[in-house]
Amino acid sequence: xxxxxxxxxxxxxxxxxxxxxxxxxxxxxxxxxxxxxxxxxxxxxxxxxxxxxxxxxxxxxxxxxxxxxxxxxxxxxxxxxxxxxxxxxxxxxxxxxxxxxxxxxxxxxxxxxxxxxxxxxxxxxxxxxxxxxxxxxxxxxxxxxxxxxxxxxxxxxxxxxxxxxxxxxxxxxxxxxxxxxxxxxxxxxxxxxxxxxxxxxxxxxxxxxxxxxxxxxxxxxxxxxxxxxxxxxxxxxxxxxxxxxxxxxxxxxxxxxxxxxxxxxxxxxxxxxxxxxxxxxxxxxxxxxxxxxxxxxxxxxxxxxxxxxxxxxxxxxxxxxxxxxxxxxxxxxxxxxxxxxxxxxxxxx
Numbered sequence: 384x385x386x387x388x389x390x391x392x393x394x395x396x397x398x399x400x401x402x403x404x405x406x407x408x409x410x411x412x413x414x415x416x417x418x419x420x421x422x423x424x425x426x427x428x429x430x431x432x433x434x435x436x437x438x439x440x441x442x443x444x445x446x447x448x449x450x451x452x453x454x455x456x457x458x459x460x461x462x463x464x465x466x467x468x469x470x471x472x473x474x475x476x477x478x479x480x481x482x483x484x485x486x487x488x489x490x491x492x493x494x495x496x497x498x499x500x501x502x503x504x505x506x507x508x509x510x511x512x513x514x515x516x517x518x519x520x521x522x523x524x525x526x527x528x529x530x531x532x533x534x535x536x537x538x539x540x541x542x543x544x545x546x547x548x549x550x551x552x553x554x555x556x557x558x559x560x561x562x563x564x565x566x567x568x569x570x571x572x573x574x575x576x577x578x579x580x581x582x583x584x585x586x587x588x589x590x591x592x593x594x595x596x597x598x599x600x601x602x603x604x605x606x607x608x609x610x611x612x613x614x615x616x617x618x619x620x621x622x623x624x625x626x627x628x629x630x631x632x633x634x635x636x637x638x639x640x641x642x643x644x645x646x647x648x649x650x651x652x653x654x655x656x657x658x659x660x661x662x663x664x665x666x667x668x669x670x671x672x673x674x675x676x677x678x679x680x681x682x683x684x685x686x687x688x689x690x691x692x693x694x695x696x697x698x699x700x701x702x703x704x705x706x707x708x709x710x711x712x713x714x715x716x717x718x719x720x721x722x723x724x725x726x727x728x729x730x731x732x
Contacts, residue, residue, distance in 0.1 A: 410426070410429065412444065412447045412448050412451060413451075414426075415429070415430050415433070415444075415448045415451075416448060416451040416452060418430070419448075419452060419546055419549050419550050420452075420455060420549060420550070422550045422551050424523070427523075427546065427547070427550050430445075430448060430546050431525060431543050431546055433445045433448070434448075434449075434539055434542045434543055434546065435539045435543070445542070448546075449542055449545060449546070452545055452546060452549035453545065455548070455549040456544075456545040456546075456548035456549045457545075457548060457674070458548060458553065459491075459544075459547075459548045459552060459553050459554060459555045460553065460554050460555070460574060460575070460657065460658075460661055461544065461555045461557065461572070461573040461574045461575070462554070462555065462556050462557070462573055462574070462575045462576075462577060462657060463557045463558075463559070463569040463570055463572070463573035463575070463576045463577065464476060464556055464557065464558050464559070464577045464579065465558070465559040465565075465566050465569065465576070465577075465578055465579070465595060466578060466579030466580065466605070467579070467580060467581060467595075469581065470579040470580065470581050470605050470606070471579070471605050471606055471644050471645065472558055472579060473512040473513055474512075474644040474645055475579060475603075475605055475642070475644030475650075476492060476513065476516070476556055476558060476644075477512070477513040477515055477516045477644075478644045478645075478647045478650055479556070479644070479650050479653070479654070480492060480513075480516045480519070480522055480554075480556060481515055481516055481519065481522075482647070482650055482651070482654070483554055483654070484516075484519050484521035484522050488521070488553055488554045489521045489522070489523075489551055489552045489553055489554070490516075490519075490521065490522045490523070490552060490554045490555075490556060491522070491523040491524075491525065491544075491547040491552040491554070491555050491556070492513065492516065492522070492523070492524045492525065492556045492558065493525050493540050493543055493544060493547070493555065493556070493557050493558070494525070494526055494540075494557070494558045494559075494560050495537060495540050495557065495558070495559050495560065495565050495568060495569050523547060523550075523552060525543060525547075537568040537569075537572065537684070538681075538684075538685060538688075540557065540569075540572065541572050541681060544557070544572065555573075557569050557572065557573055566594070566595050566598055567598065570598045571677055571680055571681070572677060572681070574660075574661065574664070574670060574673065574674070575600045575601070575657050575660055575661070576598050576599055576600045576601075577599070577600065577601050577602075577603060577653075577657070578595050578596060578598070578599040578601070578602050578603070579602075579603050579604075579605045580602055580603070580604050580605070580617065580621065581604070581605065581606060581617075582604055582606070582607065582609070582610055582613035582614045582616070582617040583610070583613055583617075596621070596624065596625065596628060597628055599625075599637050600632070600635065600637055600660060601637050601638050601639075601640065601653070601656060601657070601660075602621050602625070602637060602638075602639045602640070603639075603640045603641070603642045603649075603653055604617050604618055604621070604639070604640070604641045604642065605642055605643065605644055606643060606644075606645065607641035607642060607643050607648070607649070608643040608645065608646050608648065611641075614641040615641065617641075618639050618640075618641055621639045622639045625637055625639070632664075632669065634663060634664075634667060634669070635660060635663065635664075638656055640652060640653055640656070693729075694725065694726075694729050697728065697729050699728040699729070700725050700728045700729055702728075703724060703725060703728050704725070707721040707724060707725065708721075
């Protein structure tokens with residue numbers, strides 16, 4: 384039986400704490416690749432830690448590893464899951480993931496947490512909230528990196544997804560932990576985007592709802608057991624709202640379901656709809672088109688991130704920034720003039 388891991392550094396949970404000063408033997412690309420393809424969970428954990436590293440040498444090694452793994456990736460169902468605050472994502476994901484593993488699937492749960500780059504925090508709590516799924520031999524729960532820009536966290540989640548696919552996980556659930564731009568990031572790395580809603584969320588969330596709903600391939604009203612009448616009314620409201628919005632796919636009308644993650648109600652129908660979507664979009668070729676477009680956007684987003692970082696780190700730019708920001712605040716220059724000065728210092732324009 385393969386070992387089960389939960390710690391970020393790839394150590395199995397059953398192992399004793401690492402001894403200070405102990406150094407594990409470094410693996411080469413071939414050893415990493417062989418371990419991941421064999422679904423050696425300890426090696427998979429170390430490979431993901433390598434992918435998440437910001438050290439230049441680690442990044443170079445990680446990219447070589449990913450090239451080796453690419454031919455073995457891409458076969459999973461990639462499902463993004465988001466929701467309004469308090470919607471019960473963790474309970475829902477644990478119930479859905481447990482259903483899927485019981486049905487013979489191998490499930491990896493990943494997360495995108497843009498807030499961690501601000502607070503320096505971690506979402507390791509996801510493992511404690513999903514205790515049943517974390518103990519499941521056919522599941523793998525991985526929190527996002529504990530720091531970094533949204534673009535950086537998105538890159539690491541994408542590459543972690545490829546590694547999990549190469550290890551044989553055929554369902555990848557990507558959870559958004561924050562609210563806002565992370566929804567767009569996740570929708571651009573998955574095949575299907577599921578939005579969880581509450582029956583009585585209140586008018587204050589309407590702005591958030593509209594932005595999320597425009598990305599949705601399905602809306603599920605969670606916690607329907609709390610008030611069945613309210614859930615049915617919310618279902619009608621969301622169905623009406625979706626008719627007024629431009630869908631992301633001409634061949635698919637996003638369904639609206641009522642479910643209960645806590646009581647495991649309606650999740651079988653929900654997964655049938657996701658499977659139906661995949662079958663349709665595989666048949667008409669749109670799944671392949673969508674993934675190709677995602678890869679193209681991913682490449683250019685990486686270019687944007689690297690160029691922005693290079694500009695900020697340029698020594699001549701660094702000497703200008705404080706003065707330009709002060710002049711902007713004082714109203715003695717414009718944002719356009721400030722941007723032009725920074726680009727000239729960088730050697731552009």
